[in-house]
Amino acid sequence: MFDYLGNNTFLSLNLYPLNFKNLNYERVKEKLEILADAAKYDVSCSSSGGNRKNASKGLGDSSATGICHTYTEDGRCVSLLKILLTNFCIYDCAYCVTRISNDIQRAAFTVDEVVDLTMSFYRRNYIEGLFLSSGIFKNADYTMERLVRVAKKLRLEHNFNGYIHLKSIPDASDELMREAGLYADRLSMNLEIPTESGLKLLAPDKSHQQMIKPMDFVKNEILIYKDEKKIIKSTxxxxxxxxxxxxxxxxTPETDLQIIKVADHFYKNFNLKRVYYSGYVPVSNDARLPALGSQVPLVRENRLYQADWLMRFYGFKANEILEQNNPFLDLEVDPKMSWALRNVDKFPVMIQTAPLEMILRVPGIGVKSAYKIIQARRFKNLTLEHIKKIGVSTNRAKYFITVANANRSLDFLDAVNLKDIILKDTRSKFENPFSNQLSLLNDDSFLR
Amino acid sequence: MTILSYDNTLEGFFTAVFEIFEYKYQDVSIIGADKAQNVLFAEVITVITNDEKSDRVLARLEKQLGKEGVRQILYAFLSETEDAENILFRAIKYAVDNSGKNVFADFSNPDVLKISKLVKSVGREKHRMEAFIRFELLKDGIYFAKIYPDFNVLTLVVRHFKNRYQDQKWLIYDFKRGYGVYYDLENTEIVTLDADVEKKLQDEDGIYDDKEINYQKLWVEYFDHTNIKERKNMKLHVQHVPKRYWKYLTEKKIF
Structure with a gap:
């Protein structure tokens, strides 16, 4: 393996000056197949929060909201060219396709090839930018340095102002992380396994400490640069x-409560913008992992995202969403509904007078609708029809609210079988997107 | 019933609004000049677009509804929806009758609600154009995109593309409405093409740069390989990328 690396084109990349016209199409195509395939399990594809301006007649800017330029057939947003620089890797993490012991085709892009692909795709409006990750070859800094070199070249030589997301490599040095932060819009470090014990089992060479150190460094640098910018505008x-x-x-067998608490911890202590949840797609026959061909836990993943949203936008605390004695999210109803069913004493909510915080807690009312309700109720006493037109899913909300007109669904609020009544009313909505999973819903072990 | 016909511009529409108040027309309806010929049993008055009157309406609306309110009026106007002018006029009248109030927040008013829906549709189409437009490099170095938007949103996306692509010439052409926007590395301008040029740009393959097809194939390759087959969910896919936009998308081409 190491001998192979020694003769790799990767290491001699500086010998070939950049020449767009001579980009070897067949070779690049083959590399792209391998290295896009290897990168696809990283679910992040966000291009938001960049807001880099194109001030000097260069290429690209990044709008604060991000743009999905297309969606894959599995329904995920494609916003960035998401590739690995190489899938050579010295680690043997059981859950990862590019682990050293896996017998797969290996490839490596040159810096110039990545730069050319990024620029050419961006010019055609295929992408918002680049998400560059890599297998770890030789050591952490060696890998990180290559990633930084791509970003630096795009920014300094090609005046590229599109979005750049670089993967932070565990154990990378502070100096490289600082340089990475200056050229990239986002840096990410994947914990992958939420608990240290799980990680020890599946990736014995890695520890959370290796990952936390660069994350902590970046968090502090972000704060320092922000502070400085307040005083010196050119920072x-x-x-x-x-x-x-x-x-x-x-x-691994973590509970949802454990996962949510880890997410909460990282949101609070590392100021993370996002935690992504990736339902495990079986890639190995390893006895420590779910077997090849097992279902991807899509419903559970969806519920975790809903819980994540509740924490970030709806004012819920981690320990409100799940309790110690019931540490898994209900797969039949969303986590907000689940909370409401456990706390019927907090309802009904008076739409006309309740504070925003309580309106946000009504199942079926989203953030935008909540704000619209607050605005519209100044003009009129709102009825069920009004809030339905505003965009509220009244088939769920109606059981929990009092409105200007009579609301007979409220009679069920104290019913013992409220959940069944609601499920019957809302079934069609949940049946479609994951229809092939629904029949398995009763077999929880299968989904977890 | 009085019918006012205007020249299909926003300024013309605002002029018509002004004159309804000026001449105290009752039981009035506003229609675009293109539809005025079809009117049989009513008097049609042709409004001559007047910048001064239009500016006064604009200033009045901006004062009460803010820049955001004016944006909403513009978006609803560009929806080209049947009767959009009269929905807008009723909402404007509602604003004038309740001066000092930001009536566009009153979602219990049917016209306000309808406008907010139109604004949402037009905004969504604008966003989709920003996302789904695909440029193809022509032999003469111009990046060219064909569009057929549901609403008349081309002028709304110009700023986005002008900020983004400053170092390449580009042309976005709306084949449904027969006009486009061209950027020449300095400025953007609205252009209309002769029928034969339009046809050439729509049908011929020989107009593209030699490398163009290779990059398109690379993109298709990437699109296929970034998909996780185990998670296939075509329903969700089509929900995000409705089929009527597939004709824009390089990744949906069959080579």
């Missing part, structure tokens, strides 16, 4: 779109 941007991480769901 450069440092990772303006912040940091994110990903945890794999369903590879």
């Amino acid at each position: 450069p941007k440092f990772a303006p779109a912040g940091q994110s991480t990903q945890v794999i769901v369903g590879a």
Whole structure:
């Protein structure tokens, strides 16, 4: 393996000057197939929060909201060219396709090839930018330095102002992380396995400590640069779109409560912009992991995202969403509904007078609708029809609210079988998207 | 019933609004000039667009509804929806009758609600154009995109593309409405093409740069390999990328 690396084109990349016209199409195509395939399990594809301006007749800017330029057939947003620089790797993490012991085709892009692909795709409006990750070859700094070199070249030589997301490599040095932050919009470090014990089992060479150190460094640098910018306006941007991480769901036996608490911890202590949850797609026959061909836990993943949203936008605390004695999210109803069913004493909510915090807690009312209700109720006493037209899912909300007109659904609020009544009313909505999973819903072990 | 016909511009529409108040027309309806010929049993008055009157309406609306309110009026106007002018006029009248109030927040008013829906649709189409437009490099170095938007949103996306692509010439052409926007590295301008040029740009393959097809194939390759087959969910896919936009998308081409 190491001998191979020694003769790799990767290491001699500086010998070939950049020449767009001579880009070897067949070779690049083959590499792209291998290295896009290897990168696809990283679910993050966000391009938001960049807000880099195109001030000097260059290429690209990044709008604060991000743009999905297309969606894959599995329904995920494609916003960035998401590839590995190489899938050579010295680690043997059981959950990862590019682990050293896996017998797969290996490839490596040159810096110039990545730069050309990024620029050419961006010019055609295929992408918002680049998400560059890598297998770890030789050592952490050696790998990180290559990632930084791509970003630096795009920014300095090609005046590229699109979005750049770089993967932080565990154990990378502070100096390289600082440089990475100056050229990238976002840096991310994937915890992958939410608990240290799970990680020890599946990736004995890695520890959370290796990952936390660079994350902590970046968090502090972001704060320092922000402070400085208040005084000196010309202070450069440092990772303006912040940091994110990903945890794999369903590879190890963690509970949802454990996962949510880890997410909460990282949101609070590392100022993360996002935690991504990735339902484990079986890639190995390893006895420590779910077997090849097992279902991807899509419903559970969806519920975790809903719980994540409740924490970030709806004012819920981690320990409100789940309790110690019932540490898994209900797969039949969303976590907000689940909370409401456990706390019927907090309802009904008076739409006309309740504070925003309580309106946000009504199942079926989203953030935008909540704000619209607050605005519209100044003009009129709102009826069920009004709030339905505003965009509220009244088939769920109607059981929990009092409105200007009579609301007979409220009679069920104290019913013992409220959940069944609601499920019957809302079934069609949940049946479609994951229809092939629904029949398995009763077999929880299968989904977890 | 009085019918006012205007020249299909926003300024013309605002002029018509002004004159309804000026001449105290009752039982009035506003229609675009393109539809005025079809009117049989009513008097049609042709409004001559007047910048001064239009500016006064604009200033009045901006004062009460803010820049955001004016944006909403513009978006609803560009929806080209049947009867959009009269929905807008009723909402404007509602604003004038309740001066000092930001009536666009009153979602219990049917016209306000309808406008907010139109604004949402037009905004969504604008966003989709920003996302789904695909440029193809022509032999003469211009990045060219064909569009057929549901609403008349081309002018709304110009700023986005101008900020983004400053170092390449580009042309976005709306084949449904027969006009486009061209950027020449300095400025953007609205252009209309002769029928034969339009046809050439729509049908011929020989107009593209030699490398163009390779990059398109690379993109298709990437699109296929970034998909996780085990998670296939075509329903969700089509929900995000409705089929009527597939004709824009390089990744949906069959080579």
